[in-house]
Amino acid sequence: MSQxxxxxxxxxxxxGSAKSGTDHFWMQxxxxxxNVPLAVAFVILLxxxxxxxxxxxxxxxxxxxxxxxxxLFVVAGVWHMRLGMQVVIEDYVPNEGRRIAFIVINxxxxxxxxxxxxxxxxxxxxxx
Amino acid sequence: MASNGSxxxxxxxxxxxxxxxxxxxxxxxHRATGIALYLGTLIVVWWLVAVASGPAALAxxxxxxxxxxxxxxxxxxxxxLFHHMMGGIRHLVWDTGARLDVASAKSTAMFxxxxxxxxxxxxxxxxxxxx
Ligand code: HEM
Numbered sequence: 001m002s003q004x005x006x007x008x009x010x011x012x013x014x015x016g017s018a019k020s021g022t023d024h025f026w027m028q029x030x031x032x033x034x035n036v037p038l039a040v041a042f043v044i045l046l047x048x049x050x051x052x053x054x055x056x057x058x059x060x061x062x063x064x065x066x067x068x069x070x071x072l073f074v075v076a077g078v079w080h081m082r083l084g085m086q087v088v089i090e091d092y093v094p095n096e097g098r099r100i101a102f103i104v105i106n107x108x109x110x111x112x113x114x115x116x117x118x119x120x121x122x123x124x125x126x127x128x
Numbered sequence: 129m130a131s132n133g134s135x136x137x138x139x140x141x142x143x144x145x146x147x148x149x150x151x152x153x154x155x156x157x158h159r160a161t162g163i164a165l166y167l168g169t170l171i172v173v174w175w176l177v178a179v180a181s182g183p184a185a186l187a188x189x190x191x192x193x194x195x196x197x198x199x200x201x202x203x204x205x206x207x208x209l210f211h212h213m214m215g216g217i218r219h220l221v222w223d224t225g226a227r228l229d230v231a232s233a234k235s236t237a238m239f240x241x242x243x244x245x246x247x248x249x250x251x252x253x254x255x256x257x258x259x
Contacts, residue, residue: 047252054186116173
């Protein structure tokens with residue numbers, strides 16, 4: 001067994017035989033599929049409202065269908081981008097401490113983007 | 129063969145050993161557009177928060193983006209989104225085991241590249257028409 005390609009750390013953790021990787025892969029694909037119609041809807045919304053005055057944009061985003069589509073795009077998009085960026089980090093950051101730090105930052109970034117967007121859409125929809 | 133210092137495990141050959149091709153460019157671009165979209169979400173959150181904050185905040189967002197340079201950034205964002213979307217659909221098809229041969233990969237590469245440009249142009253024609 002001295003010729004194993006596994007690192008000592010890899011052996012101790014015992015990951016790699018479909019412990020958590022399958023879920024990552026699957027959610028990446030699931031959110032990718034969801035993103036296709038949602039991204040198209042979002043871009044159309046953006047194109048239709050971009051130069052319009054505030055009252056028009058707020059009224060458009062307050063429309064339940066528009067608001068729900070934007071919320072779905074935010075959730076599926078942020079989830080997908082967090083998983084995708086984690087793979088990029090794992091590919092390019094060999095130092096383990098730094099890699100974990102980047103993965104933490106990645107998750108925080110995703111959380112801030114998601115919460116800020118959802119808060120904004122709620123505020124536009126419910127007023128105050 | 130290159131090896132990875134401490135563990136002695138082999139490394140796969142990196143970019144510089146391959147001849148340039150459309151397929152390779154698209155492979156790189158899928159990752160590059162993914163990263164660009166990651167940063168581009170900041171434009172999206174900023175827009176949503178600006179609309180939620182009121183007319184002054186939205187006016188500032190529009191001042192930043194509704195000029196030649198800002199529009200270029202937005203064109204880039206929408207192109208990246210459509211390009212990554214078309215590339216993503218290619219990946220999803222490959223995941224089923226279909227279209228993995230070189231000839232199919234080349235034809236879907238051409239198709240998705242052209243479709244991404246076409247969709248981008250279409251969306252901005254609509255945007256300028258309803259303005
Ligand atoms: C519009 C529909 C979208 C589809 C169909 C899609 C599809 C995909 C797929 C299939 C992958 C995995 C590629 C691989 O295995 O190498 C991927 C990776 C990725 N996606 Fe998306 N995606 C979409 C939208 C987005 C959005 C909106 C973002 C960012 C906000 C994003 C960011 C990323 C990132 C960062 C990666 C990792 C890139 C890499 O590993 O090379 N994607 N996407």
